[in-house]
Amino acid sequence: xxGNKGVNPNEHINEKSTSSEKEVTEATExxxxxxxxxxxxxxKEFGEPDRIxxxxxxxxxxxxxxxxxxxxxxxxxxxxxxxxxxxxxxVNVAPFKIGQSIDAIYSSLYVEPTVDIExxxxxxxxxxxxxxxxxxxxxxxxxxxxxxxxxxxxxxxSSVRFLNDSTLLxxxxxxxxxxxxxxKVEDLSEKDWEKVEEGNEQQIFDITNIMRSRFDLKPxxxxxxxxxxxxxxxxxxxxxxxxxxVPETKGDLEKRLNAxxxxxxxxxxxxxxxxxxxxAVMEGWLNSKGHRDAMLxxxxxxxxxxxxxxxxxxxxxxx
Numbered sequence: 001x002x003g004n005k006g007v008n009p010n011e012h013i014n015e016k017s018t019s020s021e022k023e024v025t026e027a028t029e030x031x032x033x034x035x036x037x038x039x040x041x042x043x044k045e046f047g048e049p050d051r052i053x054x055x056x057x058x059x060x061x062x063x064x065x066x067x068x069x070x071x072x073x074x075x076x077x078x079x080x081x082x083x084x085x086x087x088x089x090x091v092n093v094a095p096f097k098i099g100q101s102i103d104a105i106y107s108s109l110y111v112e113p114t115v116d117i118e119x120x121x122x123x124x125x126x127x128x129x130x131x132x133x134x135x136x137x138x139x140x141x142x143x144x145x146x147x148x149x150x151x152x153x154x155x156x157x158s159s160v161r162f163l164n165d166s167t168l169l170x171x172x173x174x175x176x177x178x179x180x181x182x183x184k185v186e187d188l189s190e191k192d193w194e195k196v197e198e199g200n201e202q203q204i205f206d207i208t209n210i211m212r213s214r215f216d217l218k219p220x221x222x223x224x225x226x227x228x229x230x231x232x233x234x235x236x237x238x239x240x241x242x243x244x245x246v247p248e249t250k251g252d253l254e255k256r257l258n259a260x261x262x263x264x265x266x267x268x269x270x271x272x273x274x275x276x277x278x279x280a281v282m283e284g285w286l287n288s289k290g291h292r293d294a295m296l297x298x299x300x301x302x303x304x305x306x307x308x309x310x311x312x313x314x315x316x317x318x319x
Contacts, residue, residue: 126138227318238309
């Protein structure tokens with residue numbers, strides 16, 4: 001699976017379209033109103049995070065994982081929250097709800113296929129494809145934006161990400177045209193990439209079990225040996241030419257697991273590249289039948305996750 005999006009500089013950006021159908025909404029509660037709060041306010045409201053993971057975009061994820069129903073992440077940069085991600089079904093993601101019907105959202109809210117942002121003398125336009133509109137629409141919510149991750153198989157909201165302009169422009173999760181200056185993300189050292197990779201691996205593991213819990217499936221146990229094999233495979237995927245899709249298999253999974261001395265009686269694998277982070281790739285896998293079937297396979301008992309930069313591998317096993 002490939003999560004890559006294009007960037008086109010200096011293209012003409014027309015005036016933003018308007019619609020009388022569009023309902024302008026501003027959140028007054030929940031994760032949305034954490035955007036802009038400082039860390040002292042966050043600690044007073046939620047306590048200290050269970051884990052802090054480094055991201056590839058200059059901020060840290062504060063991970064709150066009391067249990068699967070209350071799992072959320074806050075992106076903190078310069079001691080302020082700039083983005084928030086909620087997937088636990090008890091997390092307040094107002095004005096939306098985890099598990100909310102997609103039909104209910106589209107019947108009450110007009111979703112634009114383009115979103116425009118102005119920063120100084122620079123203009124940016126995100127253009128959503130039909131797939132984007134169906135699986136991860138981008139909606140303006142007051143002075144922030146919200147990505148709705150939709151589960152097309154169940155017809156419900158799977159998770160929600162709130163983010164400010166600068167974070168959206170750093171991630172560039174949709175096709176982007178712009179006039180002016182493109183927002184750049186600082187290059188990471190190899191040591192910092194290792195920290196980012198470790199955080200993404202843990203988040204993928206957590207979110208996998210949250211998704212399984214929705215379907216009354218037992219949580220998977222972390223498997224170090226399978227994770228090492230997964231990591232090596234993610235590194236191997238860097239050989240894939242830029243602009244091409246990740247093949248479903250690169251090398252034989254059975255041979256790789258055996259070479260890694262992984263004990264198993266059955267196994268499966270998910271791979272992907274170029275998604276912005278763990279949450280994005282997980283929602284991508286959820287909306288692809290083969291990948292979804294692997295994640296929700298009731299026979300699997302263990303999981304190893306390996307991330308190398310923006311290459312992702314899940315190795316599922318049954319012992």
